[in-house]
Structure formats: structure tokens, C-alpha cells
Amino acid sequence: MKKLIQTLGLGMFILTVFIGFTSCSKDDDPADNDLFIGKYEGTISFDDLNDNGNDVSAAEGTVTVTKVGNSYNFAFGNSIPNLNGVDFEKKDNVLINIGSAGTGLIRIDAGKLTIGYTKDGKAWSADCQRK
Template sequence: MRNFFKFIGGLFLMVFVVTACSIDDDPANNDFFIGKYNGNVSYNDANVNKQNNNGSVQVVKVGNTYNFLFSDEIPDITGVEIQKNENSAVMIGSTTTHYIKINANNLTILFLKDGATWTADANR
């Protein structure tokens, strides 16, 4: 019986995630968003140089906090705050510089932190 409830709970979660964000949902208009953007991704630091023209970025948003989960063993960018109902974040600081623009169809990232650079130019 316990496994049955785990199965039902997992099934409910899967249905919720799949139906929560349709392809035309704009992340700025949702408190919870999951979407996959496909296109050019890259990462460079002192030891690593990765680039893929067919890469992807999985975007997970909860509240105003975005997490960008890259393909190709590129480190993730997590904890980026973008104000609700805005589609871009621009921050220039002492250790982090970034430009992120996201909407229902496109994702553009230029993120520099601690000598590393992430980029993405992807579509959904």
C-alpha cells in the first residue's frame, strides 16, 4: 500500500510538472517555471573550455529565483534573482557580472564570475 501511494504521488508530481509550463508560458508571469532551451552554450575558465552548438539549458524558477542547469557538464548557475514580471537581469558587481534575458521563446546569458564565463543563446 505504501508503494502505491508513492507511485500515485510521483505520478501526480510528474503530471503537474509536465502541465505546469506550456511551451508559450513566459517565466516572468509564473512563480513556478520549468523550461528547456536548446541552442549554443559555452563555458570557459582557466582549465576548461566547453562549447556546444546543440546544447541546452534547463531553467527552473521558484518565486524570483532562477536556476540555469546546463548540458555538457557545464557548471550550473543557481540562485539568480530576477524581479517578478521582468524578463531580464543585469548585474555588474565586484565578483559577478551578468546579463540574462529570458522569455517564453528565448534565453540569452552572459555570466562572468570568479574568472569563469558562461554563455547561452537558446530557444524553446
Template structure:
């Protein structure tokens, strides 16, 4: 009986530990996604379009759930983007823009449209 109780206790601890670990991280939750990503970027709007080509995007977390995306190649920076977490790690923009931003530890994918401007990126770290 004593051994059975020990075994059940150990099993409970292992189950609790495994269930509390998560492979899915979310940019709204932590700073893991801050850094520089390299790949293809583009921009249209404000009379200074930048065609799709090799570029860099630096992701900076400003605080809370606000991010800035700093582009090179003469692409204007995308500042103070507010994202909130939804179901299934879906991100929602609070300022009513159209598009998506997906950030993982190793990849940034975005198509973001606001005020007749569009930023795109498909980049890896």
C-alpha cells in the same frame, strides 16, 4: 439617455479589460519561463572550458526571484541567480555580476560572468 449610459458603461469595461492585459511577461513575475531550452552554449573558467556548440539549458525557479540554470555538455550549473525587475522589464542581478539574462516564453539568451567564469547561451524552447 439610457442607451448612452449603457454604451459608456460597456466601453469603460472593455477599456479596463484591454488595459489590464499584458503581452510582456517577466521571469521575475511568474513561472512561465521554467523549462528546457536548446541551442548553443559555452563556458570558460576554472580550467575546463567548453567551446560554443549545441547544448541544452534547463531553467529552474528556486523561489521568489531566484533561478538556477542547469547546463549539459559538462558545463557547470549556474545556481541561485537572483534577478530583480527594473523599468521596462529590465532585469538586474543583485550579486554584482556582469552580464545579462533574457528569458521569454520561447527564447533564452545569456552572457553571465562571475568569479572569472563566463556562461553563454542562445537557445530556443
């Protein structure tokens, strides 16, 4: 009986460890969880297509990603205006904002953020790594 209890205990331990390793994935969809919230550092820029005086040349900076409900907000450093209220399409960790005033692509995973996005005559870009 003691051997049976030890065997069952070992089996439960192995099952718990296996589930712990397989339940976390770098390929999680950002629309499903908060894994992608955080600070990213890299090259960022901004282009105001209507007023070149507001442009910010490409330079090292940060983007902080937050989530409110199902929408994501991107707070840029270097005096670049924030990009708020972006919804993710549930496919391959890629955001394509369809049916709104914005066009472009935002790709985000657990370690990298890439932005090429235009909305209301303004264009944001970022090539960043998680800090």
C-alpha cells in the same frame, strides 16, 4: 424573461472568453511567475578564466531553467557547470544581477533564453530557443 437570461448568459460567456485571452501575456515578468521554467536548446559555451582546461567550446546543447523561491537556476548540458541563485530585476524580462559577485545579462522570455554572464572567474553563454 427567457430572452433576458439568454442575453445575460451570452454576455457572461463573452466576458469570460475575453478575460481568458487577455490574462496571458508573452511579456510577463519572470520574477512574477513560472512561465519561463523549462528546457531551452541552442548554442552554449563556458569559459573558466582561471583554468583553460575547463573551457567548453560553443556547441549545440541545452539549458534547463528552474525556480527556487525568487531565484532561478540554470542547469547546462555539455558538462558545463550550473549557474545557480540568480535573481531577476523586475523590468522588461531582463535579468541584471546587481550587487553580487556576478555581472552580465540574462534575457529570458516565453520562447528565448540569452545568457552572457560572468561570476567568480567563470563565464557562461547561451543562445537558445524553448524546446
